Amino acid sequence: MSEPTRIDEGVPALVRGAQTGDEAAFERLVRRYYDRIHRWALARTGDADDADDVVQEALVRLHRHLPGFDGRSQFTTWLYQVTRSAAGDLHRKRSRRQRLADKAVRLAGPVAEDPREVETTDERQAAGLVKTFLQELSERQREIFDLCDLQGFGAVEVSAMLGMEPVTVRSHLFRARKTIRKRILESHPQLVEDYGH
Amino acid sequence: MAINCDTAYPRLLEADPTELAGHGDTELAVHVRDCARCQAVGATLLAGQEQLATALTELRPATDVDQALSAMRSRRSTPRSWSWLGQWGPVAAAAVVSGIMILQSVTGSRMIESEIVLAPPTIEPFVEVSTDQKVMVFETQDESAKVLWFY
Numbered sequence: 581m582s583e584p585t586r587i588d589e590g591v592p593a594l595v596r597g598a599q600t601g602d603e604a605a606f607e608r609l610v611r612r613y614y615d616r617i618h619r620w621a622l623a624r625t626g627d628a629d630d631a632d633d634v635v636q637e638a639l640v641r642l643h644r645h646l647p648g649f650d651g652r653s654q655f656t657t658w659l660y661q662v663t664r665s666a667a668g669d670l671h672r673k674r675s676r677r678q679r680l681a682d683k684a685v686r687l688a689g690p691v692a693e694d695p696r697e698v699e700t701t702d703e704r705q706a707a708g709l710v711k712t713f714l715q716e717l718s719e720r721q722r723e724i725f726d727l728c729d730l731q732g733f734g735a736v737e738v739s740a741m742l743g744m745e746p747v748t749v750r751s752h753l754f755r756a757r758k759t760i761r762k763r764i765l766e767s768h769p770q771l772v773e774d775y776g777h
Numbered sequence: 778m779a780i781n782c783d784t785a786y787p788r789l790l791e792a793d794p795t796e797l798a799g800h801g802d803t804e805l806a807v808h809v810r811d812c813a814r815c816q817a818v819g820a821t822l823l824a825g826q827e828q829l830a831t832a833l834t835e836l837r838p839a840t841d842v843d844q845a846l847s848a849m850r851s852r853r854s855t856p857r858s859w860s861w862l863g864q865w866g867p868v869a870a871a872a873v874v875s876g877i878m879i880l881q882s883v884t885g886s887r888m889i890e891s892e893i894v895l896a897p898p899t900i901e902p903f904v905e906v907s908t909d910q911k912v913m914v915f916e917t918q919d920e921s922a923k924v925l926w927f928y
Contacts, residue, residue, distance in 0.1 A: 607846060610842065610845075610846060611842050614838070614842040614845065615834075615837075615838070618837070618838040619833065619834070622833065622836060623833075628836060628839070629839070631838070632838055632839045632840060635838055635840075635845060636840075636845060636848055636849065636852075639845055639846070639849040640849050640852055643849065702828070705825075705828065706828050706829065706831070706832040707832070709825065709828060709829040709832065710829065710832050710833065710836070713829060713833070726833070729794060729826055730826065730829065730830040730833065731830075754791040757790060757791050757792075758790045758791055760825075760826065760829065761789070761790045761822050761825070761826075762790065763825075764821065764822055764825030764826070765818070765821070765822070767825075768821050771814075771817055771818050771821060772786070772818065774782075774814070775782060775783060775786040
């Protein structure tokens, strides 16, 4: 699990520089957050291609709106909202349902027919988990589970990022955990066979 | 009160990662510390989530950060189609109106009138009444209509 606080060190100075038109500071800021923006976009959209487009749009918006960032919230929280807004607009523009259907067809295809693509058990399990994450969780469950359990943000911070009540965040988180964890345990039937459920 | 494995199992599916690891004082965390089977399930779930986190991290963006920055700069410098309308639209509209006014002053209003449909002028009702006749005027809901009663 990554540590969300470490990436924020030294960010206020970069933000201030970028706000005053220092292109080098802006570029360093982007480099620092680029992977994270992509991860957020992926969790939000559930589609790698869409995520790339969202990242691009988010960077444009970051540049455009950064001078208006007043520092009242954490930069990470604000940046997440910028990314989320970019993802929301893209979502409205596209027939996402169609894209996901296409993706599902590709993923459902026989992966290991090509001998060069034979996967280990771990790889197969990881691929299955990613597929569950992208396709079986709702958009909201996906982003909350990713932020809380995979990226290590606290529930209160996630509530602020998403503008949701903490109780709602936890409700989505529990449902997401249940789906993912059942999927994890499917690969270990011997562990759960004696439970009385 | 201690919980048993059957009670613990559904909770393991929703618990915070710290509880899965047996940290803390919750019923579940205490049980996980004391029960080898639930401890194994907790460890497996944590490992699975770690595996997912790693796999997602490996899903890199298709474009690297330099390409993305470059694309962003080119998007910033290329005006969107129709964005000129917002910037120059009012100026263009003002130019058209000015042009019409200049044309009107040069050629007279006849040409313009033939091309521009003017709203019909308001016609005031004209009623002649002899001095020995009384008239009562009734307003109607339609402001353009009045009822005149000659008596």
